[in-house]
Amino acid sequence: xxxxxxxxxxxxxxxxxxxxxxQIAAELGGVTRNAVIGKVHRxxxxxxxxxxxxxxxxxxxxxPAPASTASARPMxxxxxxxxxxxxxxxxxxxQELPDPVANVIPMAERCTIxxxxxxxxxxxxxxPGKEDFFYCGSRTKIGTTYCAFHARIAYQPVQDRNRRRxxx
DNA sequence: CCCTGATTCGC
DNA sequence: GCGAATCAGG
Numbered sequence: 001x002x003x004x005x006x007x008x009x010x011x012x013x014x015x016x017x018x019x020x021x022x023q024i025a026a027e028l029g030g031v032t033r034n035a036v037i038g039k040v041h042r043x044x045x046x047x048x049x050x051x052x053x054x055x056x057x058x059x060x061x062x063x064p065a066p067a068s069t070a071s072a073r074p075m076x077x078x079x080x081x082x083x084x085x086x087x088x089x090x091x092x093x094x095q096e097l098p099d100p101v102a103n104v105i106p107m108a109e110r111c112t113i114x115x116x117x118x119x120x121x122x123x124x125x126x127x128p129g130k131e132d133f134f135y136c137g138s139r140t141k142i143g144t145t146y147c148a149f150h151a152r153i154a155y156q157p158v159q160d161r162n163r164r165r166x167x168x
Numbered sequence: 169c170c171c172t173g174a175t176t177c178g179c
Numbered sequence: 180g181c182g183a184a185t186c187a188g189g
Contacts, residue, residue: 003181020172035182037173042180046174119170141170148171 001030003039015040023148111137121147 003011007028014024021040022033040046105125116122116135122145123136138147145151 022171032182033173034184037175038180038182041174117169139170 001028008039008043011036011039012043012045015045019152020148023152026148105136105138109137109139110134121145121150123147123150 001007010028011024014027015036019027020033021036025031025033025036028036109121110125111120111134113135115137119139119141121136121138121141124133125136126133136147136150138149140147140149141151
């Protein structure tokens with residue numbers, strides 16, 4: 001997957017809107033959050049208004065040997081839920097928020113209220129008390145309540161509200 | 169354990 | 180230029 005003008009534009013847009021690198025990576029598809037961050041820096045648009053944490057000097061450290069030839073692991077670690085939740089790559093309208101339920105919550109993640117903990121998404125699906133009710137259960141939380149995927153949906157109205165307030 | 173962005177450097 | 184690996188932090 002290469003950085004076409006289109007993808008770069010989308011990257012710029014989402015980054016300026018405050019989405020995290022991993023969220024943008026999921027939105028773009030075919031790239032990791034590292035790739036997104038790397039691109040952001042190369043484009044020179046890193047500092048996003050607020051200087052998150054004081055940019056620590058970050059000292060160098062000797063790199064261990066890349067473990068021979070096959071060095072490019074497909075990064076099995078982390079974020080399977082987000083990857084699964086991300087639908088087909090060619091999204092006709094990236095602006096549209098995806099369906100919060102259909103085909104986006106892996107069966108393996110779904111859980112009851114008893115399975116919820118500080119790391120699980122609390123996005124509810126269905127009617128509480130009914131047989132098929134469950135929680136998203138994804139462990140890709142970005143806030144205190146929802147996974148990265150559902151947070152985008154849950155907090156969208158707030159973002160819009162703030163944007164209008166700022167524009168006023 | 170989950171996540172964040174920042175940085176380095178082999179490719 | 181790209182991005183995995185790593186770091187430092189929340």
